[in-house]
Amino acid sequence: MPQQPVAEDDSTPVDGGTVIRRLQADINTLNPVLIASKYDHYVAAYLFTPLLQLDANLLPTTAGSLTDKYEVSPDGKLYTFHLNPKATFSDGTPVRASDAVFSLNKIVDPKSESAEFAGWFEKLDAAGTKALDDHTLVVAFKEARAPQLVSFNGVRVIPEHVYAKGDFKSAFGMSAVGSGPYRLVRRIPGKEILLERRSDYWGVPPHIQNVLFKIIGDDNTAWNALKRGDIDETIIGSDTWMNESRRPELQKTIDFRRFYMASYNFIAWSEHEPLLADKRVRRALAMCVDMQSVINGLYRGTARAMNGPFTPDQWSYNPEVPVIQFNPEGARQILNSMGWLDTDGDGILDKNGKPFSVEMIIAGGSSTSVAFTQLYQAELKKAGIDLKISPLDGGAYIQRLVSGNFQAAYASWDLDPDPDPNAIYHSSQFPPGGQNFVFYKNPAADALIDQGRHELDHAKRVAIYRQLHALLADDQPYTWTVQVSLKWALTKRIRNAKVSPGWGLFLWYPGELDWWIPKSQQTK
């Protein structure tokens, strides 16, 4: 039924009601170790409790976690967790430290194929990791790393007496026994997942009684479903945002939100390409990105410019680094000074008889990638640079990107909660095997990345990463372009839906676990 306009009478949280969430695709599994998509995470966040939560600023916290307190040894290799003795699984059994050891072992066992989490625990010292007693857990590592603490957010503890029986990879996709505030009522593949609040929950109980996930792949269908009140939240596209979010009759019942996630777009310049190996060339190419036109024209003002490798929402961000200004004439001057001149008068710069021409691979399915590269191509042409655009099918594009088989590529990263950039800029991470697919190598950057990785003092890490931010921005291994905001629509009966800078509405603590629905609107 259509929703009633919301009265402004209620400000105290009350229990009860059903929130209906949308999944863009069915989950792959309910097994929290095998998670492979963000939708799997969305559901797991209600059913399982991790060793540590992340707060709205993506910093580790014990609030809402299985841990009462934790200590890190001075050498940074031993983590001792004192688990909440009241914690129980949904089958009524207590959460023991041995269950956490079991969960960690399942994550690192290659046979589990835990692609999402195993990489975080590559340096786990399995022999030193043990349960001291029922509620004390020691996790040992062969090497101390500052980002390690955040990785405990991925350790959602599962009961050994349940998950040790049967084939781990296939037996727990449809059922769940966790220590989270909700229990699974049913999962109907392709249709829905229904959760209900545990009456025997040991932690701070949430307000919402039932959580129903409906699977709706099509964005248009989901937007219509939200308007009808069939669902309570959905991501919306830029068109819906532009055309519908200002309509007064919709604003009565729908809460429109816009926020930035920890992700950005960038142009990758391969340094295996002699033309692009000089940072002056990369800077000249960056000066040809007409950022204001891209933001206002392509994204209608719902994006913001990047100045380097970290986003404004990350604590590693350096606000003093300037955004490279659009200046095609300046770019041409830089290239002229390097001997690139238009000697044959064809409008394209050349040197030793070779024209300045670059091929850029893009994911052909993304209309904004296509539009961006076409705008960029036109600006580069004015500066005397020929850009060839190669749109590829998704799988082929990813394969060429991660193997470093390209001159230039337009891509985007979703960032991890910890800003450690080792995986993408350190010279030890060249493909195959690593993700430094631009083959960037600067000993000064390597040194700062190593320091940041091993510095356990947060304030000192901040200083290191700010320095690294300036250095990388100067070297331009990527030309970081924009962050594009996400747009969300929520029904107004949902109260206390807060946004984390960088993580959005979900998966941080308390986030979606702190929502509530006024009594008068709990039934519909």
Place this chain on the structure above:
Amino acid sequence: MLTYVVRRLLYGVLTFFGITIAIFVLVHSVPGDPVSFYIGSHGMGALSHAALDEIRREHHLDQPIPQQYGWWLRGIVTFDFGTSFINHRPVTALIAEKLPSTFMLNLVAFLVAALIGVPIGLWSATRSGRTSERASGVAFFLLYSLPSFWVALLLMQLFSVHFHILPLFGMTSDDYLDRGLTSKVADRAMHLILPVVTLAYAQMAIYARFSKSALTEVIRQDFITTARAKGATSAAVLWHHALRNALIPLITLLGLTLPYLVSGSVIVEEIFQWDGIGRLYFDAISTRDYPTILGLSVATAVATLFASLLADILYAVADPRIRLEGK
């Protein structure tokens, strides 16, 4: 008749093996593999190379293509299509889970299209050349040309968002499991209406035009004139003399339609969130989930082979001359 059927069956088996080779080579020659999909969809740093190697080993991706084909063929002849890369469930279970939904939707759409389209086609054949027939011809051509995703959105906007009389998406309501039997059937029927209309309107146009032209062809022939000259009523001419001869092209069309009962429609299933084979196929292709893509391709190929076999047999039933040639 028996030798005819046996020969057709043998051709079918040979074609089947040809198809498996073609599908396998095609799927594996598309750039990008499931493991690079994993790399692409997981953020930086969290990748475990041991886990990726284990995925390659388990699915034989580390072996040469001919050997991979051997493993796969060994599986399918024993009805083991392997397990999905993505959700680790057996492909046979995935297909068995989605097949009934797709089959029901497409069967209803087929029946609606055929039961409306064919009679209209036959009716218009008898008034070939008149204004009413010409007008219906134009109308059907327009119907056939309307893109289904657009029609689907219009139908949803009108009947679900504006009038609230039909459900917007899905196969059942939220409270389906708590309903009684009649209420369950009614609920399913309500959810069927919009997707069936979306699927059926273009099919119906095809059936109408196809049966019209088949019958028109027959009506022009000399034996019809002879029958009329004998003094048979026009109804008798149509039923006894013309219709049976017009059946052959309709059987061909039936043979072409039947595989859709199994393969589903990606667009309609995606828009209406109909949890069937079309969506499974689409998801499997976009994630390079080899076992699922291959399993579905084999299932569709078998359905196509079966349908063409059925059409061949029906030809023989409808037309004795084909039976004689088969001997």
